[in-house]
Amino acid sequence: MSELNGKVAVVTGAARGIGAGIARRLADDGARVVVADLSEDAAAATAAEIVAAGGEATGFGSDVSDEASVASTVERIAAEWGGIDILVNNAGIIMDNLLFKMSVADWDAVMGVHLRGSFLWSRAAQTFMVERKWGRIVNLSSTSAYGSRGQANYAAAKAGIQGFTKTLAIELGPFGVNVNAIAPGFIATEMTRASATRMGMEWDDYVALYLPQIPARRVGEPADIANVVSFLVGEDSSYVTGQIIDVAGGPVH
Ligand code: NAP
Numbered sequence: 001m002s003e004l005n006g007k008v009a010v011v012t013g014a015a016r017g018i019g020a021g022i023a024r025r026l027a028d029d030g031a032r033v034v035v036a037d038l039s040e041d042a043a044a045a046t047a048a049e050i051v052a053a054g055g056e057a058t059g060f061g062s063d064v065s066d067e068a069s070v071a072s073t074v075e076r077i078a079a080e081w082g083g084i085d086i087l088v089n090n091a092g093i094i095m096d097n098l099l100f101k102m103s104v105a106d107w108d109a110v111m112g113v114h115l116r117g118s119f120l121w122s123r124a125a126q127t128f129m130v131e132r133k134w135g136r137i138v139n140l141s142s143t144s145a146y147g148s149r150g151q152a153n154y155a156a157a158k159a160g161i162q163g164f165t166k167t168l169a170i171e172l173g174p175f176g177v178n179v180n181a182i183a184p185g186f187i188a189t190e191m192t193r194a195s196a197t198r199m200g201m202e203w204d205d206y207v208a209l210y211l212p213q214i215p216a217r218r219v220g221e222p223a224d225i226a227n228v229v230s231f232l233v234g235e236d237s238s239y240v241t242g243q244i245i246d247v248a249g250g251p252v253h
Contacts, residue, residue, distance in 0.1 A: 013091030021222025185248025
């Protein structure tokens with residue numbers, strides 16, 4: 001067994017994309033992984049892939065923006081897995097529009113998933129972590145936090161996650177709980193594919209538009225984020241907390 005040695009790791013929004021990459025990596029590192037996502041079937045399918053590859057995982061249907069849904073999922077995890085050691089707040093949505101066309105519903109939906117969701121899951125998970133005097137929380141921010149045309153809601157939510165991360169690091173540090181955030185740049189997932197479609201562009205043309213701005217001259221893959229999560233939840237990063245780590249193939253600001 002590798003470093004995580006049976007610790008229970010919850011990854012939200014983990015049925016696909018970056019979350020699925022993180023779930024696979026943490027299972028490879030030896031964690032018992034809870035794949036949480038809106039659809040229990042989709043979460044179970046990703047968990048089944050992890051199990052087929054030799055890992056330990058289960059899939060739960062859970063809406064991060066819904067207090068009752070988070071509470072009942074945490075109860076299930078406590079009953080079946082004994083608690084939570086590691087939490088990765090990854091679930092995310094985009095509802096892009098220029099400010100003058102942005103609806104209140106689109107603003108609220110984005111805040112609900114990213115900010116309310118990270119708050120609800122972190123508040124629930126820290127109960128176990130503080131009691132155990134050990135825990136790791138990794139939040140998914142974004143380089144969009146530094147300003148992104150057409151994403152006032154998303155940029156505000158992802159910037160909010162950065163302040164949330166630093167505050168939790170201050171509050172939970174004395175209890176052995178480290179809290180950090182990753183701000184990915186362009187990562188190839190259904191989220192970025194949906195952005196290409198929304199702009200009426202073919203995927204290859206969309207990628208070609210961004211490549212000149214990325215010093216590494218490639219777009220990121222979910223594994224690029226999962227590698228950094230693996231570091232942040234392990235012992236080698238035990239003196240790293242309250243940090244925002246850009247993972248974007250270059251400096252961003
Ligand atoms: P993705 O492919 O769209 O996957 C997001 C997952 O989150 C989906 O499985 C989705 O489920 C789930 N989800 C959405 N709303 C949820 C809710 N209320 N409760 C639980 N799960 C929910 O996105 P991704 O690209 O992997 O992004 C993962 C995270 O990284 C997000 O926080 C995103 O903002 C952040 N990020 C991504 C990029 C990028 O370039 N891709 C860059 C910076 C930051 P459904 O399929 O059922 O909707």
